[in-house]
Amino acid sequence: MEKKSNSAEKILLNYYQKERKRQKSTLNLIASENYPSKKVLFYGGSLLMNKYAEGYPGSRYYQGCQYIDKIEELTIDLAKKLFKFEYANVQPHSGSQANQAVYLALLKPGDKILSLNLLAGGHLTHGAKVNFSGTFYQVHYYNLNPFTQKLDYEEISKIAQEVKPKLIVTGYSAYSLKIDFAKFRQIADRISAYLLADIAHTAGLVAADLFPNPINYADVITFTTHKTLRGPRGAVILAKKELGAKIDKAVFPGNQGGPNPAIIAAKAQCFLEALQPEFREYQKKVLKNAKAMADYFQKKGVKVISGGTETHLLLIDTKNSYNLTGKEAAEKLEKIGVICNKNMLPYDSEKPWITSGIRLGSPALTTRGLGEKEFKEIAQIIHNILQNPSDPKLKKASKSKVEILVKKFFQSQKH
Numbered sequence: 001m002e003k004k005s006n007s008a009e010k011i012l013l014n015y016y017q018k019e020r021k022r023q024k025s026t027l028n029l030i031a032s033e034n035y036p037s038k039k040v041l042f043y044g045g046s047l048l049m050n051k052y053a054e055g056y057p058g059s060r061y062y063q064g065c066q067y068i069d070k071i072e073e074l075t076i077d078l079a080k081k082l083f084k085f086e087y088a089n090v091q092p093h094s095g096s097q098a099n100q101a102v103y104l105a106l107l108k109p110g111d112k113i114l115s116l117n118l119l120a121g122g123h124l125t126h127g128a129k130v131n132f133s134g135t136f137y138q139v140h141y142y143n144l145n146p147f148t149q150k151l152d153y154e155e156i157s158k159i160a161q162e163v164k165p166k167l168i169v170t171g172y173s174a175y176s177l178k179i180d181f182a183k184f185r186q187i188a189d190r191i192s193a194y195l196l197a198d199i200a201h202t203a204g205l206v207a208a209d210l211f212p213n214p215i216n217y218a219d220v221i222t223f224t225t226h227k228t229l230r231g232p233r234g235a236v237i238l239a240k241k242e243l244g245a246k247i248d249k250a251v252f253p254g255n256q257g258g259p260n261p262a263i264i265a266a267k268a269q270c271f272l273e274a275l276q277p278e279f280r281e282y283q284k285k286v287l288k289n290a291k292a293m294a295d296y297f298q299k300k301g302v303k304v305i306s307g308g309t310e311t312h313l314l315l316i317d318t319k320n321s322y323n324l325t326g327k328e329a330a331e332k333l334e335k336i337g338v339i340c341n342k343n344m345l346p347y348d349s350e351k352p353w354i355t356s357g358i359r360l361g362s363p364a365l366t367t368r369g370l371g372e373k374e375f376k377e378i379a380q381i382i383h384n385i386l387q388n389p390s391d392p393k394l395k396k397a398s399k400s401k402v403e404i405l406v407k408k409f410f411q412s413q414k415h
């Protein structure tokens with residue numbers, strides 16, 4: 001029996017080491033991933049996770065929470081300072097649970113939500129049929145303009161007037177341009193709807209003042225801490241003060257049990273790092289690097305959705321540009337060590353498992369130290385391989401170019 005568990009332990013460790021090696025030997029262009037600091041990892045995996053702390057600082061259902069209270073208070077203060085907002089709940093385990101808590105706080109089952117169609121860059125929790133949001137609420141969609149592939153505020157306003165939703169959702173998983181939150185506020189005000197800004201993807205850019213900030217316009221803001229913000233897996237809800245009590249109740253006991261104090265401490269560490277001037281410099285590079293890729297593709301005549309990027313990500317129409325589905329393109333890239341995800345495109349005719357495009361993001365490799373020159377080189381590697389996916393010589397050459405970049409920038413780093 002013991003022997004068996006020993007060998008299972010070895011197998012587990014072996015898989016961990018293999019994953020570590022994979023992360024250190026490939027170029028990661030997944031827009032929602034990043035590499036947090038050693039300190040974030042320390043707190044996130046620390047003994048703080050041993051503590052049960054249902055409730056909130058000062059009113060817990062368990063004894064022994066005096067230090068956890070202080071940690072959570074500090075994390076809340078740092079979140080409020082970083083985003084200049086009046087209320088924060090730092091307990092959500094994930095972005096999905098944060099959104100779930102917001103709906104629970106502001107809506108009743110059957111109420112109407114207006115959000116961006118999933119095909120055009122929205123998130124599952126914004127009303128997908130297969131998600132709780134599409135099950136419990138009546139979901140209506142706005143779309144991107146079919147010609148410009150940009151948000152069309154007049155059209156959104158028209159739909160909002162017709163539908164009269166109780167909540168409008170803005171903020172996306174795969175939209176590469178800026179968002180005019182003031183216009184969304186006007187649209188919401190005309191029909192007395194709540195406005196939720198889900199800035200899961202752009203939180204790091206917002207914190208660095210490099211992307212429009214919804215603070216003056218949204219009633220509630222949700223964001224994940226593990227994407228551009230470069231913190232632990234988890235999320236935060238910011239809200240107008242008067243909605244705070246409702247949100248707290250919706251998080252606990254509404255849809256979560258005990259918070260994870262280890263991750264809460266790791267969030268504090270992440271916010272401390274995001275308050276440093278170097279973080280802003282990092283985010284500037286994130287933007288420049290994404291743009292370097294988009295510019296390269298556009299110069300080559302490749303279809304970049306919405307005409308380019310003003311964020312950390314871009315979408316490429318692989319079907320029209322290379323005659324490859326998103327699935328085929330992403331798989332071909334993985335074979336040479338470039339990791340990205342297939343992605344639905346606006347008005348996509350393919351199924352979500354196939355898709356017509358890929359999404360490319362710059363945050364992870366920017367953390368690894370790669371700059372505009374390297375991102376351009378990566379775009380070139382991608383372009384060549386997608387143009388000639390069955391050329392064995394090119395495949396070999398591309399693979400070795402990837403290996404050279406990996407070796408130069410991060411393979412030998414301990415972290």
Ligand SMILES: Cc1ncc(COP(=O)(O)O)c(C=O)c1O
Pocket residue numbers: 032093094095096097099122123125171172173198199200201224234235
């Ligand atoms: C816009 C948006 N909201 C919410 C989420 C959900 O976050 P999580 O995966 O932590 O549940 C994501 C994740 O990709 C997202 O892109």
